[in-house]
Amino acid sequence: MNHASEPLVRLASRVNAIEPFYVMELMKEAQALERAGRDVIHMSIGEPDFTAPEPVTRAAADALTRGVTQYTNALGITPLREAIARHYRDVFGLNIEPERIVVTAGASAALLLACMALVDHGDEVLMPDPCYPCNRHFVSAADGKPVLIPSGPAERFQLTAEQVEAYWGPATRGVLLASPSNPTGTSIEPAELRRIVDTVRTRGGFTIVDEIYQGLSYDAKPVSALSFGEDVVTVNSFSKYFNMTGWRLGWLVVPRSMIAAVEKLSQNLFICASALAQHAALACFEPATIAIYEARRLEFKRRRDYIVPALRSLGFGVPVVPDGAFYVYADTTTVRHPAAGDSDALTHSMLHDAGVVLVPGADFGFHAPERYIRLSYATAFSKLEEAVQRLGSLFSR
Structure with missing residues (x-):
């Protein structure tokens, strides 16, 4: 040819x-x-070189045998959303309503849904440089403009509230952060993260925080950005701490005012996350x-x-x-x-x-x-x- x-x-x-x-x-x-x-x-x-542990694979096999493999609600199955809410209570002491939790086809789908819901054409979104490359590409896919701010060792390779203030301009719509971060493995200190959230909030912007590595914290008890207000949007995943990379399962926590918009986007872009993966993930939260x-x-x-x-x-x-x-x-x-x-x-x-x-x-x-x-x-x-x-x-x- x-x-x-x-x-x-x-x-x-x-x-x-x-x-x-x-x-x-x-x-x-x-x-x-x-x-x-x-x-x-x-x-x-x-x-992770670890894969899903036996209780999870057993739950997947059981779900397959029972035939629970059809479409689910676009927001995810209710038992999984409730299990994630209990996880926030047990680990972080937070009372997150299950209705605010959106189960997604991996953290990538969660980030895309968040950007599609919040970023308009030409909107600028601040993020640190270095950062995970797909984060800026999700903003670009939503026709926004990622603005990468040089962040070196003095800032722990993360954004600071001072930088957010300095770089915020007429077209800035919000910030996209990751804590802990890929590629640096560094977290934003909780007090600094609170200052960032407050700085963005006073300007009427949004804060999205990628927390997919938060379960893999080593030196202090992790603090979720959800602690700093219900207007914060967080992204999480079953890939890293839960060792389920190829299962393509994650979740968003959104303000109540965003639920309908994210549900509509999810229905149209993804229909739903994998039913089999969702039922398997219920076993992730068992004590054993x-x-x-x-x-x-x-x-x-x-x-x-x-x-x-x-x-x-x-x-x-x-x-x-x-x-x-x-x-x-x-x-x-x-x-x-x-x-x-x-x-x-x-x-x-x-x-x-x-x-x-x-x-x-x-x-x-x-x-x-x-x-x-x-x-x-x-x-x-x-x-x-x-x-x-x-x-x-x-x-x-």
Whole structure:
């Protein structure tokens, strides 16, 4: 077939505002090396190496046997919304009405629904640089304009209320935050988050907080942004703490005034989240299952407590110790390597010369991305130790 003669399809302009994941090119190189017989240690993907525990898979099998696999309400099944509400009561001491909880097809659907409901054409949304790249792309998909604010170690790679005040302009509509954050693993201090919420509220704006990694907090009891007012919108997920990445299940907590709008959008864009995943997720909140998750959380903490000093011993800077998630955002300028300070070239060297995959900073923003790499410690402890040995050999040459 001669594809050259086929007419070009005119794409919507919003496609140009959404950038590809640059790390995927690096992943293609890693896969090619593996096909050629190389052993590659993956420390790039933000996915727990743990999978759904047995009570969850058993609940899924039971739901399948019972045939509860048809469409659900667009807001989610009532028992799951009630279970999530009880979880907020038990973990955070918050009384969240189940009616305000919207079950979604992953946190990505939750973020898209929130942006579609709140962002108009040309609206500016403030977020930190660095941040998870899809966050800015969700704003762009809603025809808004993401405004990335340089946020370095002094700010814990997060926005501050002072920055929100300084960057708020006539077109600003709100803020989109993540605590703990991807790629940095850092949280916003509760007092600072309260100040941000108050600052946005006084300007009539919205606050969306991505809390998908909040269950993986290590140094202090987490505080949900929902503590600071019913007008705050939060996003959460069964992917990270609950180890259900491929099940594509998440949730939103919205103000009562948003419920009807989000329901209408969800009906039209998604119909509903997976019925099978929703029924399986009911088992996540059983005490025996929570005990499994807590043991896994402590294992992630053990990995963090190993990898941070190990990276420093290799010559990396870790200017802010991550307090959550499973990432370290490391400074490459001090390593003994010709590509020090060039994260793209350094990650290629680490892959080809040491068989270790990490992520360069280019995917996460525009403020000094060449300086930083993101490491995911969501892999077996033995793999972390082997990766450190390989990188030690590379940097000692």
